[in-house]
Amino acid sequence: MRWLAGGSEILRRKKKGAGSTPQYRHPININVGMFIFAIIFFYMSFCVYTYAKKEKIQFYEVVEGDIVTDHGYTGIIIRQESVQYAERSGHIHYYVREGKRAAVGSRIYSIDETGNLSAYLEKKNEDNAILTSENLTEIKRLLSSFALSYSNLSFDSVYSLKSTLDASVSEYVNFNTLENLDNMMGQDGIVFLQVQAPVSGVVSYAIDQYEDLEASEITTSTFDRTGYSKEITKAGQMIAASEPVYKLVTSDDWSIVFPMTKEQADEYAGRTRLSVIFHSRNLEAEGAFSVLTGTDGNLYGKLDFNQYMVQFISDRFVSFEVKSVQADGLKIPVTAVTAKDFYLIPVEYMTQGGDSSDMGFMREVSREDGVFAEFVPAEIYNSTEEYYYVDMGEKSPFQAGMVLIKPDSDERYQIGPTDTLQGVYNINKGYAVFKQIEILNTNEEYCTIKKGMSYGLSVYDHIVLNADIVQEGDLIYQ
Numbered sequence: 001m002r003w004l005a006g007g008s009e010i011l012r013r014k015k016k017g018a019g020s021t022p023q024y025r026h027p028i029n030i031n032v033g034m035f036i037f038a039i040i041f042f043y044m045s046f047c048v049y050t051y052a053k054k055e056k057i058q059f060y061e062v063v064e065g066d067i068v069t070d071h072g073y074t075g076i077i078i079r080q081e082s083v084q085y086a087e088r089s090g091h092i093h094y095y096v097r098e099g100k101r102a103a104v105g106s107r108i109y110s111i112d113e114t115g116n117l118s119a120y121l122e123k124k125n126e127d128n129a130i131l132t133s134e135n136l137t138e139i140k141r142l143l144s145s146f147a148l149s150y151s152n153l154s155f156d157s158v159y160s161l162k163s164t165l166d167a168s169v170s171e172y173v174n175f176n177t178l179e180n181l182d183n184m185m186g187q188d189g190i191v192f193l194q195v196q197a198p199v200s201g202v203v204s205y206a207i208d209q210y211e212d213l214e215a216s217e218i219t220t221s222t223f224d225r226t227g228y229s230k231e232i233t234k235a236g237q238m239i240a241a242s243e244p245v246y247k248l249v250t251s252d253d254w255s256i257v258f259p260m261t262k263e264q265a266d267e268y269a270g271r272t273r274l275s276v277i278f279h280s281r282n283l284e285a286e287g288a289f290s291v292l293t294g295t296d297g298n299l300y301g302k303l304d305f306n307q308y309m310v311q312f313i314s315d316r317f318v319s320f321e322v323k324s325v326q327a328d329g330l331k332i333p334v335t336a337v338t339a340k341d342f343y344l345i346p347v348e349y350m351t352q353g354g355d356s357s358d359m360g361f362m363r364e365v366s367r368e369d370g371v372f373a374e375f376v377p378a379e380i381y382n383s384t385e386e387y388y389y390v391d392m393g394e395k396s397p398f399q400a401g402m403v404l405i406k407p408d409s410d411e412r413y414q415i416g417p418t419d420t421l422q423g424v425y426n427i428n429k430g431y432a433v434f435k436q437i438e439i440l441n442t443n444e445e446y447c448t449i450k451k452g453m454s455y456g457l458s459v460y461d462h463i464v465l466n467a468d469i470v471q472e473g474d475l476i477y478q
Contacts, residue, residue, distance in 0.1 A: 057476055058465040059427055062457050065331035067446050074319045075258030075303070076222060077312055080251040081204075081211040087195060088113065089241045092233060098205055099313045102197040102248070109245060111193040201248030204313045207231045211247060215257050219296040223259060225317065254309045256287070256318060260301045265291050267324075274303060275323045281311055284323075329440050329448045330457055336424045337447065338467035340434050342381055342389035343398055344417045350388060351407040353377060364403040364412065373405050382421055382436045382455050389421060389436075393472065425464040426457065427476040432464060434472050 086092070090111040096102050197203075208230040213222075233245055268274065274289040287303035294300050312318060349361050353375045360377040376397045382389040390398050402415045422439065425432040435457050438450040449457070457463070464470045 057470060059462045059476070060333055060336060060465045062330050062332060062459055062461045062463060064329075064451070064459055065448070066328050067331065067441055067443055067448050071264065071322045071324070072319065073258040073260075073301070073322065074223070074317060075256035075301075076210070076213070076218065077316055077318055078213055078215055078255045078257060079249050079309065080253070081247050081249050082199070082201070083207060083211050083244050083247045084108075084198070086111065086239050086241055086243050086245045088193065089239065090114075090193070091236055092239050092245060094205070094235050094246075096203045099202060099310050101202050101310075102200065104197060104200050106197045107194050108197050108203065109195050111195065111239075113193070197248065199248060199250060201250040202310055202313055203246055204249060205232050205246050206314050206316075207233075207244045207247060208316050210316055215255060215292060215300075215302055217295065218257050218300060219294050220259065220298060223317075228316075230316065249309065249313065252309050253304065253306050254312070255305070256303045256320070257292075258301050258303075260291070260299045262299065265299050265301070268301070268322075276303065277321045277323060278311075278318065279321070280319065281308075283308065283311065324441065330451045330459065331446055331448055332424060332437070332457075332463065333465060334442065334445060334447055335466050335468075336463050337422060337437070337439070338424065338434075339420050339422050340472070341392055341418050341420050343392045343396075343400075343415050344387040344419055345378075345390055345398075345404065345415065346406075346413060347383065347386060347388055349404050349406050349413055350378075351375070361398075362405040362407065364405055380455060381423075381434060387419075389419065391472075392418065395473065424457065425467055425470050425472065427462050427464060431476060432470050432472050432474045435461075435463075 088111055090113040092109055092111060094109045095107045096109075102108060208228070231244075233239060233243075239245060268289065268291070271289055273286055275284065275286045277284050285305060285308055287305045290302045290304075292300050292302055345361060350359060351362060352359055356377075358377040359380075360375055362373045363376050365372045365374045378388070378390050378398070380388050380390065390396070392398065392400075398415055400416055404413045404415065405411075406413065421434075421436045423434050423436040426435045427433070436453070436455055437457065438453060439447050440450055441448045451457075451459075464476070470476070
């Protein structure tokens with residue numbers, strides 16, 4: 001029975017396992033091509049990212065040219081002015097326009113004590129108020145000049161302009177009417193006092209209490225225009241006796257005094273004449289220049305002119321620019337300029353290599369079998385009457401403490417003294433090479449450097465635009 005039971009158990013196990021299939025694990029297949037592609041993809045992605053993050057090196061082509069550095073100032077005008085006062089009360093009427101020259105005895109204005117002349121002119125102007133083309137041109141000039149020199153910091157000048165325009169238009173209308181009405185007014189019994197010029201000069205109707213100002217009296221407060229005012233008497237206006245009514249400028253000589261810093265005064269040291277630009281008048285003029293010390297101890301520049309006085313007859317303050325001396329040379333960007341230190345080696349130590357045409361120096365080399373002289377070729381970056389300038393970088397064959405031998409002599413020189421040169425990085429050869437420069441003039445963007453220098457730049461050389469991101473020897477891909 002036990003045998004039968006064991007046999008049935010064996011048979012049952014065989015039947016249970018007869019329908020099952022053995023399980024096998026599949027081997028992992030690595031696609032080499034995909035692996036290589038992934039490596040290339042990540043490498044290219046890294047290169048693109050690095051390139052995008054890296055600061056781009058741009059170059060500039062050296063050109064011939066010069067620059068003009070302009071300094072802007074605001075100065076006060078000083079003239080030989082004589083203020084004239086009303087002889088009696090009444091309504092005033094002018095015969096001479098602002099900025100016109102009047103001879104001795106010329107009729108300048110009239111005083112109408114009764115008011116009959118004013119009423120007569122008002123009636124005539126209503127019937128025939130005409131502005132000539134010359135009048136309109138002068139008004140346009142006043143507006144253009146104001147627009148060019150306007151600043152939000154001096155908004156009060158708008159009111160001064162309004163007064164000037166009102167007075168000008170009124171004067172123009174009255175002038176045009178008065179020219180042919182003398183006889184007619186006499187026939188109508190209109191009587192008025194006519195006032196003539198006591199001396200010859202240019203007429204101006206702008207009175208501002210600065211007529212007697214002297215250059216030696218100027219202080220910083222003189223340029224404070226907070227309380228500045230300019231009175232212009234209008235034609236037909238009622239005035240009282242002894243009130244100022246006009247002034248005569250009796251000389252074509254005039255001056256501009258303007259505040260200066262110590263640095264600005266040093267910049268103009270030795271110069272006796274300056275060329276200035278008046279943008280509001282589209283005018284350039286040259287004046288005699290001097291520096292004076294005000295009563296407050298501050299420095300002031302003074303420009304003296306003998307022409308163009310009439311163009312500024314109505315102005316007391318004027319803005320202008322001083323043109324610096326033009327420097328003719330090579331023009332490069334300021335950002336391209338850098339500085340580098342060099343070793344100084346006396347010129348008498350220079351020699352030629354024994355079996356080559358290279359120039360360099362003989363250095364002292366100590367060995368077990370003695371002391372020898374070894375030729376070292378050198379790249380010269382600059383030279384003076386006493387020294388050559390050689391590289392002192394890590395890759396330089398010259399190092400501090402190295403002993404050089406003077407040709408045909410027992411004299412020795414130990415490398416140590418250094419000096420700094422200004423320069424740029426020339427990239428004509430595809431890598432950065434320092435070239436010395438000598439700056440003649442500069443402004444915010446460009447500088448003019450001396451051309452024709454030994455070891456310097458030439459026209460059409462390519463230089464690094466931003467020297468701060470490059471070191472000498474760096475490969476540059478243009």
